Amino acid sequence: MLVNFFYTTSIHLGKRYHVLRSSDQDNFGKEFTPLSIHLRDLIESGSHQQSVRKSGPCVANFIDYFHIASKYITPTKSAINTVFREYHSYLTAGEDSFSETVRKVCETKPSPKVENSSSFNYHMQIIPFLKDLKNIYQTYEEYIENGLTADQPETSQLIDSLMKITPSMSKISKYEKAAMAHHITPMTAGSCKKQRRASYTGHIPYEESFAKTIEEHQFFPLDRITDLINNASSFRNACLYALIAATNARDSEADQILWQDINFSTREVLLRNPNTRSHPSEAYRGISEIDRNRLEWKGRGTELTVLLEPYGTLFFKKLEDYLRYEYKPSCGHNFVFHDKYGKPLFLCDYSTVILHQFKQAAAKALSDQPHLARRLGLHSLRHSNIYFFKNYLEHSQGQGLSDSELILLTGHSDIRSLQKYAKADREMLLEKIFLANHMRKNGNIKSSIEFQVKYLEERLEIFKNELKKQRKTEDSI
Template identity: 25%
Template sequence: MLRSPTDSKRLSAPHVDLLETVRDGRRTFRLLSDDKLQNTFFDNWAYQLSRKLKYKTVSTYCYAVKTMLNYVAEVAFQNGGLTPDLLANALETYESFLVFGTSSSTQMVQNAARVLGDRKLSGSSVVTNFAGVNRFIDASEMLRRGLIELEERGAITSASLSGFSLQTTVKISAPEKVRSAIKSSSWLAGCIAGGAKRIKSAGLSPISKPSELAFTDEFGGDELAFPIDKCVELIKKAPSLRDKVLWSLIAATGCRVSEALTMLVCDVVPNAKDYGSSKVFIVDPVTRHNVLINYMSEEDISQLSHKGRAHTETYMIEPFASMFWIALAEYKQAEREKEKKRLAPVIHKFLFRNMKNGDPMPLSYQTVYERFTKVALEVTGETYGFHSLRHMYGYYLVNHCVNPNQNSSRRYGLDLHQVQKYMGHSQVSTTKRYARQDAQMLHATLAAINLAKLGGGPRTVREARIAYLKDELSILENQILEAA
């Protein structure tokens, strides 16, 4: 897109844009710019990503690269063309563009942001953006090295491609006729001229880390965990039997909503005589591609959002487990009645179905999410998503679940490694983000240590915890009496 240097109109993508497409059954992206070679390079890079990563990650990385390419192109446009030094400078200031934009202390960043708009990314978003951009930079560097090798062997003459030799670092100012393949101001030309180095974060925006402590309210909820005392009411208010089954399943097992939506009927094994021995298994779709291909297209399978799960077993907590099994029986009966009225039978084996046509729902996250958040807001007055049920589950297991291990020093709360298994994490460090220690109990423990040193009050941690719990019990009893 051509603009005059005095044009100050803010545009979202003045130089390059993305087009979503399908290639060999995989959802990917194509680059739209006036540099055909750059477009082809990006298209192949994005396609290779789609073969290895989930669609959501591919989309995030491609849009990150689009942002970076537009920034580099705008910097080149405003400075009369791209040189290796200018490219290096643009990459060095890219984080400032993402975080500060028009508020940056660097004039070059300010000027570009006035046209491209501010991004105002947080620290974690910058890290994600850099992950995609650095992958692209690595691929660009591999291309540059490959072209150098081809030129050294006499297979190509780089000047015929871009107007300069790969062996030198020069300003790109050759006549138009010798720059027919690569545009002088393009990212690819700059990479070939001098190579692009990976971007290192300067930490301009801090990365917020979730607290390892849970400061829960009187209902057992906080900014992350859904209030466990409100969860029964939430499930009862589900607008449909399908939603009731889905919500109670996530509350009882702590599974991800993406895992729930890809469950097959055979993953749920009820025992009518003893519901305590009933089982729910969560299976990674990657391990049964040969089954899913019977009900889904290759394109849809590639879009499934699954982080991988180290264990298929689940540990179901009450009362949500009982609510799940009861709702499941009602849901299956209702689906059988619907089946009698359908012109064509449902052939897929997914547990959750579209309520109107019976289609599978592995990619229908937005539909079920909106129904959940609406009821959650009605019940709690706060905004919660499905992941809050997973946080609730982890918090309960670590702090309040009865410990079946008689040899453990803890009567309540499972070992973190057990929680790791039930939440399906490959590393215990991930579990810590979801299963956080109760801040009030930690406060009681620290108080015991201080009091023991001062010589007054409880002298041991155990005594302090008992005193704390007695005090809490007294407060709760008074609250119950006042509410009666």
């Protein structure tokens, strides 16, 4: 929530960006030009539309916070840097912050109270703006000299204060040194030999996300996905759910597919990068350049998809129904999915058109688990697909695909991203250790073969009991 400003939008080189304007009575509607300069610079440097879209609100929210906080401090370099580093406390602790300044800010600008990882991501959008402030200010002065913007004393004072923010020297962690040694780009710059580095985020607790396993509320129960598809409010939605469950496509990859990406004879689906299509003007006919720049692509490394059953079969079945009863051939574009008016689905409001209808179908499919249904989103179907392939897929060499095999299916750019799907492996490890300790504690030391047989027998009994409980629950519904 902005207190001192509000947004409008503008277009530069075919891409939309946020324009921050003052809501002050005396300066109402006046543009905060430095942010506009920064966002236009991002566009000119080739940043994707989604990056520009995220950067605007993140920087604007910080400027709004800083503008309020500046009223409660003396404008010394030390105090200004403290206010900057307290922004993390504002984002995560809010009115419970240790800082009196942050608590005062929260009286007029409530904190979103996000997690550490979200705070870090917000800061990653702010830092490029702070680093480039001197160049931005030079451009801002040129605009004033050429009459392209009006001189605003409040803006000049605000920029002068922002320009006093400097990075601190932080110790390089062992993780970062190891990452640099293996040519993995972490969140740092510098040499492996250095012990400290300049950082704007050294005060923010770093959270290693790769090793954090997915929780129950992050993947859709495998045995209920078919129910979800059958409870969809339209054939279009049923197709979309089945496609993601079958291919582990991201939401944006699924709702942007074109008819030419589907081979009905071989029953294959390709997920293609919009930026690498050979004839983009033909492929994306019917939409403007501005809308074309809104197409998302998060770096999927392969077009290959392997359809997981029964969702692959359900996708093609529901697709036939969608074509017969809902698809509008006169829509004027090549996208498979559109709303009831023919507008491409990727251009529709995600919350109302996609997420809300998904949650309605999830509530019906998980009527016995309403707490879980409320927490799940469309992306949970991608998690379910990868979770299955990682842990349960039976094949000639055992069970579950290796990370090197999975990366060919999921399109992840970093193999470490697949670690979080190994939840079953971790549970099995803990069970093995518990069983071994129990047996050895009771003086029952067996050979390795005897131990393995005993372990498998007991684990089989556990699964049998779980299956009985599940069937009992289904019979009672």
